[in-house]
Amino acid sequence: MGIRARPSNQSTGWHIIVVDDDQDLVDTTALMLEQRGLEVTTETDPQAVIDALDDGLSCVVSDYQMPQMDGLELLAAVRAEDPDLPFILFTGRGSEEIASEAIEAGVTDYLQKGGQEQYDRLANCVASAIENYHNKRVARKRRRQFEAIFENAFDGIFILDVADAVIVDANPRACDLLEYSYEELVGTDIAEIHPEDYELYLDIGRTLIDTDSCRRIQSICYTRNGDAIPSDITAAPMEYDDETFLLTIMRPQSPR
Template sequence: MDSAGDDTTPYRVLVVDDDEEVAATISLYLEDGTNLETVIETSAADALDRLEESTVHCVISDYQMPHATGIDLLEDIREDYPALPFLLFTARGSELVASKAISAGATDYLPKGSPEKYDLLANRTQNAIEQAEARADLERAKARFDALVKNTEYTVITIDETSHIEYVNDAVEDLLGYTPSDLDGERLDTIIPDRLADDHETAVESYLETGETHVDWNGTEFPAVHADGTERTVEIAFDEYETRSDGLLFTGVMRPVDD
């Protein structure tokens, strides 16, 4: 689905409710002071047709409708649109319905009621769309990143603020004997000699507190632990970047140092 949400292109929300007056009320609250526009359908079948015909960034559905419930609609949507935000907004509120909705892949569940519920619905709808857009942006960025580093001869490794490895490419096997799955989720000290592990942790903590580096980020040499237990001298250059979901990340590019 196309992205939206800037000043000229609003997010489009599909409101599904067999009561047209209720659907119109939802629409008014959603469009009041937000960057949302709504389209209304009064049956699950028409809602599915709408999804095939036009771009929709979120679905809000009632639960109890003729011929198909909101859960039925959700299950049909998830077959073709697994990441599309879906909020169940229904007067039939119960823990059972809420449990079914979440189990079927609903993004959120809200019972109808006072006007404040409609304000809350508008807020959660906006948040759900923005979070879905952020995840999609991240997936696209990861895909571009993977394409760039997949075939490089250098080892590319990303760690988080706690020094856990978030990503490493296939080149690590030639350099250090590990497969990417061997290192995924492990701490960086897996490839740092024990005698240097404390120094590394102290350096990271100091940088997070002060922003001051103690080594040359453009290239510094250190001994790395090979999968066979031996050490190999490598050079690493690294940088940092911040993500909305994972916080501060550090990505390094490693190469062997010629003997």
């Protein structure tokens, strides 16, 4: 049966479980973490951690040597359900072999039990691991949201490599507007789309990336068949696959 450590002065909203078959040790670990501003649930049965995986866990801190299942077996069970959930092995039995196996199995961090300094390290590891986990989840969510907008937008959206002056991605609307297939448009030189203001377009793109700013311009885009489309272009830098590119949104101007 899990017990909850005394609430900290400031709630983080994090759900941290510490599991150790020794009730005194698990209570001590929970108390030490709680004194450092973390809220902790304790368990003496590793199965309770597995049962709680659907409850929105933020981090697992586990002992290694437990009778029901050891820390590495628990880690494997957790990784089967969530490959990224922070899992810290906090054990009194340390060896290079165990550490190596834990790292290979995907442990977030490995610490040996000890005095106050080790509890400080543990608290820092927990906080850092949860923040990284949260940031990755937010990034994935934003990526999914962007992809949904990208695929369904009424405006043409392009991702440009300004250094190589080519289009690296384009949404379906962009392909329709410029009368290219996706395979034809990706890899196309920007000069094919903006022949009249090609150099100016690239200069603006470099400036926006260097200054991390956004700008709206007017430009004439040309279709695959050479038809001119006067357009309003909104451009800004964006991180895409760990590189910085120029995101441009093309909206054809309404006839006056």
